[in-house]
Amino acid sequence: MIHMDHAATTYPHEDVIEAMQPYLETHTFNPSASYASEEAAAVANARESVADLLGADPGHIVFTGGGSEADNLAIKGVVDAVDGDHVVTTTIEHSAVIETADWLENHGVSVTRVSPGPDGRVDPDDIEDAIRLDTVIVSVMHANNETGVIQPLEAIGQITDEYDVYFHSDTVQSAGKIPVDVDDLGLDLASLSAHKFYGPNGVGALYVRDGVDIESLIHGGGQEHGLRSGTENVAGLVGMGKAADLARADMDERHSRLSRLRDEFVATVRETTDAEMIGHPEHRLPGYAILCFPGQSGAQLIDALADHDIAVSGGSACHSGGPSPSRVLIEMGVDPDLAMGAVRFSMGRETTDEDVAYVTEKLQEVLHEVPA
Numbered sequence: 318m319i320h321m322d323h324a325a326t327t328y329p330h331e332d333v334i335e336a337m338q339p340y341l342e343t344h345t346f347n348p349s350a351s352y353a354s355e356e357a358a359a360v361a362n363a364r365e366s367v368a369d370l371l372g373a374d375p376g377h378i379v380f381t382g383g384g385s386e387a388d389n390l391a392i393k394g395v396v397d398a399v400d401g402d403h404v405v406t407t408t409i410e411h412s413a414v415i416e417t418a419d420w421l422e423n424h425g426v427s428v429t430r431v432s433p434g435p436d437g438r439v440d441p442d443d444i445e446d447a448i449r450l451d452t453v454i455v456s457v458m459h460a461n462n463e464t465g466v467i468q469p470l471e472a473i474g475q476i477t478d479e480y481d482v483y484f485h486s487d488t489v490q491s492a493g494k495i496p497v498d499v500d501d502l503g504l505d506l507a508s509l510s511a512h513k514f515y516g517p518n519g520v521g522a523l524y525v526r527d528g529v530d531i532e533s534l535i536h537g538g539g540q541e542h543g544l545r546s547g548t549e550n551v552a553g554l555v556g557m558g559k560a561a562d563l564a565r566a567d568m569d570e571r572h573s574r575l576s577r578l579r580d581e582f583v584a585t586v587r588e589t590t591d592a593e594m595i596g597h598p599e600h601r602l603p604g605y606a607i608l609c610f611p612g613q614s615g616a617q618l619i620d621a622l623a624d625h626d627i628a629v630s631g632g633s634a635c636h637s638g639g640p641s642p643s644r645v646l647i648e649m650g651v652d653p654d655l656a657m658g659a660v661r662f663s664m665g666r667e668t669t670d671e672d673v674a675y676v677t678e679k680l681q682e683v684l685h686e687v688p689a
Contacts, residue, residue, distance in 0.1 A: 323665035330515040336559040340552035363558030370561040372498035384489040384510030385413035387523040391506040398530040401453035436597040437466035454483040459491040464596035465605025474503020493564035516560030520553035575604030604664035613658040621683035
């Protein structure tokens with residue numbers, strides 16, 4: 318299977334699996350136990366590695382069970398802790414933020430949702446216009462999971478700092494792929510997930526800047542600075558830490574190579590078909606492209622490519638099975654009929670020139686085979 322859906326998940330790196338193995342077989346004690354020095358040290362080392370990926374202090378990293386939990390903890394935790402009842406977010410967030418905002422709204426919190434422009438980027442001025450006296454937090458993702466478009470977080474961070482409002486970003490898609498520095502971006506909270514950068518599933522983290530008022534969602538033994546109780550998944554955290562180290566080591570090389578592969582792929586497809594690439598042509602993650610094929614069914618194209626052992630998707634892996642067009646594309650103003658023909662291609666560390674050539678060839682074939 319040629320994996321062209323790295324936006325959904327990535328294969329764990331072989332070095333990650335090797336690093337985890339001892340903590341699945343031998344070093345399996347509860348790291349909170351007095352005799353579990355090996356396990357406790359492993360968790361501490363992982364915390365340092367994840368912090369380094371974000372340009373953060375290790376003491377500000379809270380480990381979670383994934384990106385969705387981190388998003389929930391960031392937004393609900395701040396709203397619970399702060400005297401205020403207004404949240405600002407966007408209409409193109411991952412469902413973990415969308416559903417959290419909806420839940421808060423159903424429980425009496427006011428939510429303002431800012432829409433992007435046709436290129437998929439949110440205007441910082443629109444964020445500023447949405448902030449009110451009772452706003453407690455602004456949540457804007459760093460890079461969109463469907464389009465790969467990167468948001469102007471630095472400009473938004475300057476605005477939230479001026480208005481003394483907490484700033485959270487879902488950096489699940491960007492962390493490990495492009496530089497993410499919480500200070501440069503002005504972030505108070507940042508969510509990330511290991512399986513998006515060649516780590517294990519079910520492991521994530523939330524960066525929480527010192528001084529942020531936040532309440533725990535899970536109560537118990539008081540692990541993770543009292544913000545996320547529960548015995549730590551030592552093997553998973555070791556894997557996340559190793560993945561973070563590897564991501565930092567080869568980020569520049571991967572960025573250059575995947576940008577080239579993506580650009581060559583898109584250029585060839587657009588020259589030989591009537592496909593339209595959606596989203597900003599420059600402010601996007603390396604290796605990401607979402608293409609709309611007029612008159613085609615994206616779902617049928619995806620199934621046809623799967624018959625050729627090619628894995629792609631129609632957008633978010635959490636919602637790509639439905640018959641309706643992508644919410645994100647509709648919010649960008651894409652015609653619903655065109656949006657129904659959307660296919661997302663996302664490349665990763667193991668993607669080769671030969672893979673891209675094969676996918677391009679088979680895409681040409683299925684476009685002629687699948688009825689319009």
